[in-house]
Amino acid sequence: MSTPTVGSFLFDYIRAKGAAHVFGIPGDFALPTFRWLQQSGLGIITLTHEPSVGFAADGYARVHGFGVALVTYCVGGLNMLNSVACAYAEKSPLLVLSGGPSPSDRKADALLHHKVRTFDTQRRIYEEVTCANTVLSDPETAAAEIMRVIDAVLEHCRPGYIEIPYDVVDMPIKIPIMLNKPAPESDAENLAAMIEDAAAIINAAQQPVIIADVELHRHNLTPLALALAERFNIPIASTLLSKSVISENHPLFIGVYSGSLSNADVQRYVEDSDCLLMLGAFITDVFLGMNTAKINRKHTLIATTEKMRIGYRSYDNVLLADFLSRLGAAPITKKALPSLPAPAATPQPLTDADRMQPLSIEQFFRIIGLNLTPHTTIVCDTGDALLGAMDLRTASAANFLSDAYYLSMGFAVPAAIGVMAAEPTDRVMVIVGDGAFQMTGIELSTAAKYDMKPIVFVLNNDGYGTQRHILDGPFNEIQRWDYTRITTLIRHGKSWKVDTCGQLEQAISDAIAADTLCVIEVIIPRNDCSPSLRRMGEELGKLRDKEKRRG
Ligand SMILES: Cc1ncc(C[n+]2csc(CCOP(=O)(O)OP(=O)(O)O)c2C)c(N)n1
Ligand SMILES: [Mg+2]
Numbered sequence: 001m002s003t004p005t006v007g008s009f010l011f012d013y014i015r016a017k018g019a020a021h022v023f024g025i026p027g028d029f030a031l032p033t034f035r036w037l038q039q040s041g042l043g044i045i046t047l048t049h050e051p052s053v054g055f056a057a058d059g060y061a062r063v064h065g066f067g068v069a070l071v072t073y074c075v076g077g078l079n080m081l082n083s084v085a086c087a088y089a090e091k092s093p094l095l096v097l098s099g100g101p102s103p104s105d106r107k108a109d110a111l112l113h114h115k116v117r118t119f120d121t122q123r124r125i126y127e128e129v130t131c132a133n134t135v136l137s138d139p140e141t142a143a144a145e146i147m148r149v150i151d152a153v154l155e156h157c158r159p160g161y162i163e164i165p166y167d168v169v170d171m172p173i174k175i176p177i178m179l180n181k182p183a184p185e186s187d188a189e190n191l192a193a194m195i196e197d198a199a200a201i202i203n204a205a206q207q208p209v210i211i212a213d214v215e216l217h218r219h220n221l222t223p224l225a226l227a228l229a230e231r232f233n234i235p236i237a238s239t240l241l242s243k244s245v246i247s248e249n250h251p252l253f254i255g256v257y258s259g260s261l262s263n264a265d266v267q268r269y270v271e272d273s274d275c276l277l278m279l280g281a282f283i284t285d286v287f288l289g290m291n292t293a294k295i296n297r298k299h300t301l302i303a304t305t306e307k308m309r310i311g312y313r314s315y316d317n318v319l320l321a322d323f324l325s326r327l328g329a330a331p332i333t334k335k336a337l338p339s340l341p342a343p344a345a346t347p348q349p350l351t352d353a354d355r356m357q358p359l360s361i362e363q364f365f366r367i368i369g370l371n372l373t374p375h376t377t378i379v380c381d382t383g384d385a386l387l388g389a390m391d392l393r394t395a396s397a398a399n400f401l402s403d404a405y406y407l408s409m410g411f412a413v414p415a416a417i418g419v420m421a422a423e424p425t426d427r428v429m430v431i432v433g434d435g436a437f438q439m440t441g442i443e444l445s446t447a448a449k450y451d452m453k454p455i456v457f458v459l460n461n462d463g464y465g466t467q468r469h470i471l472d473g474p475f476n477e478i479q480r481w482d483y484t485r486i487t488t489l490i491r492h493g494k495s496w497k498v499d500t501c502g503q504l505e506q507a508i509s510d511a512i513a514a515d516t517l518c519v520i521e522v523i524i525p526r527n528d529c530s531p532s533l534r535r536m537g538e539e540l541g542k543l544r545d546k547e548k549r550r551g
Contacts (some may be wrong), residue, residue: 029356
């Protein structure tokens with residue numbers, strides 16, 4: 001056996017922790033690490049631009065449980081910062097590897113290319129968007145550092161950063177004796193008290209509701225939450241960020257909750273609840289429907305990896321997994337199920353008259369809804385691509401992805417590349433606005449390079465529709481593109497441009513049958529939008545537009 005090096009150990013450890021692909025763009029500081037990556041046998045997917053590297057690795061992490069991005073020093077790493085910030089904000093287990101200068105360069109304090117201010121600039125900037133970071137300046141400590149950072153990424157589901165000097169990566173590594181870290185434990189008394197209090201409020205409640213949020217998915221806790229919902233007959237809502245966390249066809253599922261941005265029946269049912277169980281919840285302004293939610297804290301239980309609270313009481317050192325499994329076994333009487341709000345109705349097939357109609361956001365999502373299978377994964381970008389999807393009923397669990405809290409445009413096309421690497425047998429549908437497509441749509445070149453077969457819907461409403469509903473001006477205009485020509489540019493795939501319901505129906509059917517990458521440009525009237533976007537525009541407009549601002 002050859003002596004392990006920093007590079008070989010790094011990728012062995014990454015593989016042992018479950019990643020099978022690494023996303024990246026090389027540069028001279030990172031090339032030696034790329035060589036070790038190649039020798040490791042892990043899959044390598046190189047993209048066109050670092051923001052996309054981060055989104056692709058993030059998309060992979062959300063589906064596969066661990067994603068890795070490898071870039072070069074500063075020009076690569078700093079270019080990727082926004083995508084890593086997104087992964088931090090939305091809790092995605094993403095490991096950032098960056099090539100870097102040698103410890104001897106640091107000693108000489110040379111003005112090396114790519115250096116910004118000090119040798120530590122990139123690492124320090126990354127401190128803000130990672131849960132653990134390190135520079136592997138010493139092969140003696142490198143193994144322990146690699147394990148520390150990767151273990152933290154997986155434990156906290158937040159990004160981590162490892163900078164790898166171009167020469168240290170080739171050096172022999174000293175592998176320490178692995179000591180098993182004791183697993184964290186709940187404080188037994190606090191856990192018992194919380195279970196007793198939770199059981200009491202659920203037993204007393206007329207209308208308990210679970211909000212199943214994204215931490216359940218990230219920490220593999222959805223089965224525990226679902227088991228307790230089924231055991232006690234408690235209805236479940238998801239959020240935009242956790243959409244499809246449980247199957248949207250489950251009999252207890254009532255819809256996506258997002259304050260007044262949600263369907264009115266779902267909003268009423270959740271806000272009228274006398275016992276709201278927010279499990280793994282991120283209480284963001286999107287969750288609260290841009291602060292239109294009317295949630296009574298007195299009737300709310302919050303259980304997350306960071307916070308445990310019932311009403312006005314907090315419980316320290318109680319683990320979410322322990323809470324969910326113990327609550328499932330608590331003495332709680334099964335509820336009689338009341339009539340529940342129906343999540344989005346099953347869409348009606350098009351009639352001949354419908355087929356002649358021009359497209360709108362509503363009709364677009366109706367026709368998408370008619371074409372979903374349990375093996376369709378949907379990736380949505382920011383804008384009406386996301387808000388319009390609120391009531392789209394997906395066909396199986398965990399098959400809807402978007403950056404619904406951080407809301408960075410440009411997420412969907414590259415994230416879909418990560419999803420397709422993780423789930424090669426699923427057909428991925430990407431829904432993206434024309435503005436967001438102008439940011440990262442070029443990444444379809446990467447999909448073509450790896451023979452991936454997404455169906456990409458570019459919703460062409462002639463500009464920044466979302467912004468127009470908040471505060472309009474010439475800054476919301478974009479250059480009009482001929483979106484279908486992208487397949488000519490990348491010399492791969494098929495494309496369609498559609499402006500009636502019938503044309504969209506036909507194009508989708510042709511795209512599903514086509515064994516290649518497909519782009520469908522969907523013409524949406526400039527002023528049309530989903531009811532959710534209209535409500536969001538009204539709420540944000542009242543805050544951002546001084547003409548509409550209250551008081
Ligand atoms: C990276 C980034 N830049 C700017 C914004 C602000 N922003 C939010 S929505 C939006 C317009 C999106 O336009 P488009 O993709 O065409 O979708 P539409 O709103 O028209 O549905 C902008 C500029 C953002 N969210 N992310
Ligand atoms: Mg648009």
